[in-house]
């Protein structure tokens with residue numbers, strides 16, 4: 001069974017994340033989407049909300065499972081679920097500089113490889129934090145996040 005893990009905070013999930021998960025699902029028998037629980041970081045959405053949104057948005061894909069994780073190393077989750085690789089999208093050099101040390105460290109610790117997938121060029125500007133900021137000040141992010149996520153974001157910002 002070929003299995004990979006796609007990790008992230010997904011606060012909230014964007015079309016960039018979904019593009020990587022969809023492409024990973026074509027390559028692997030199972031994609032485990034690992035949603036980070038970081039109690040030190042106050043996100044816009046709670047862990048159960050983030051898990052719920054990404055579960056809804058990946059329901060139509062076969063072989064995708066969403067799991068929360070936190071308080072331990074990502075590679076330990078990989079070993080537990082039997083994943084040979086971590087798959088991450090790369091939008092550009094900044095992402096690469098951030099991801100490279102983690103990829104090297106993860107392989108050194110366990111042998112779990114990290115595979116980088118070039119991000120879809122039309123989505124290269126999409127990050128959760130940018131989406132939240134643009135939406136907060138009334139900018140248009142339609143076409144960059146799923147419609148249901150856009151509605152949740154607008155609802156949250158109106159509170």
Ligand code: PNS
Nearest residue numbers: 007008009036072073074075102105106
């Ligand atoms: O969406 P993000 O915030 O870029 O995701 C970062 C993530 C979850 C991939 C990274 O923070 C992570 O792997 N955290 C788990 C703890 C861990 O294993 N840290 C050591 C990495 S070498």
